[in-house]
Amino acid sequence: MQRIIEFVLNHYVYVLALAVVIYLLVQELLDAAFNKSSAISPLLAVAKMNDDSVTIIDVREPDMFIKGHIEGAISKPLSALASQLTSLDKYKKTTILTVCQNGTRSASAGKLLTKSGFENILVITGGMDAWQEDYKLPIKTISKYKG
Template sequence: MQRLFEFIFNHYVYSLALAVVTYLLIQEFFDVAFKKFNHITPMLAVAKMNEGGIEILDVREAPDFSDSHIENAINAPLSKLDEQLPKLASDKKAPLLVVCQNGTRSLTAAKKLAKAGFEQIFVITGGMDAWTEDYKLPVASRRKQKANA
């Protein structure tokens, strides 16, 4: 036991690094084990949309949403999501697809939605970047709307 303390004292940087990595691994384990939402690729999202009964929640800011968005998506910017939760809470058991620009804000939104009691939350991996650039899936855009007007 004395040698262990001697090692820790002599190699405090390594010991601290081990403690930090251990903490992060345990935190990741609990996040994965107890998370209440799933990640889904854009192609699987399209399949779920084709099944019907799924709401699409776009958590980007209004200007980004108006430039292009998934057809029939509801815009609820992450900064105002707490205010719009009562409007979304009509059926908390219905599947909800959450998307942002690159997949980071949608994770935060999914955590908020899970805390609010939503049961079936799906986060699109890669967000709208993956939707439009990687998978080349269609979007409703301002340019199309102007062309039709």
């Protein structure tokens, strides 16, 4: 026991770094365990769209949505999503695909939707960047935002 105390006192920076790493790992494990949304690649998303009735929620800002989005997507910017959840209540039991530009905002939207009682949330990994650039999947452009 004396040697452990001596090690901690002599190498407090390493011990502190180890404590931080353990904390982050535990936090990530708990987040993964309680997060009911899961990731899906753009190709699997297309297969899901073809097989099931899905709702696509695009959480990018309107200017990005106008430039190109997935056919049939609903625009609900992440900045306004929390205040517009009641308009999405009819989709609580359906499969929802969330998408943003690169996958980070859609993950946050997935967590918000899950906490709000939505049952089957799938986050498209890589977002629209992967949809267009990596997989060359079709997009739809519009001239005017209807929000």
